[in-house]
Amino acid sequence: MFKERGIEVEKVFQRVKAHKDGKEIEIDILAINKEYAILIEAKSSLSISNVNEHIERLKAFKIFFPEYSDRKVVGTVAGITIEEDTDKYAYAMASLS
Incomplete structure (x- = not known):
């Protein structure tokens, strides 16, 4: 998936x-x-709250991992089952960043 991008x-x-x-x-x-x-x-089971928690994790990443401070940070989520509208929410949040 990343190679395609x-x-x-x-x-x-x-x-x-x-x-x-x-x-x-x-x-x-x-x-x-x-x-x-x-x-x-x-x-x-992926939920909207999981997406929100991951967004906070992305914001904190360079504080906890300064050795990667020169990198562009990209976040992605995956789930075996995805709660209703969670995929749409994740896409919408990605387009805001």
Whole structure:
């Protein structure tokens, strides 16, 4: 999927965690190359609240992972089942950024 958009992924990490100032961030899947950091939230059942939580995770990413501060941050969500209108909501939120 990313290759079709011209993003060649070089490394993939699962369940990446970081701690800072008593707070924690966890990324289900982190895919990186020299230009991008792609944060993937994977759920068995994806909801609008999951999308909102992921948006907050995207905003905090460079604070918790300063080693990637030079990368463009891209977020994506995936679910085996997707609650009603969650896909439309995720697309709408993506177009706002």
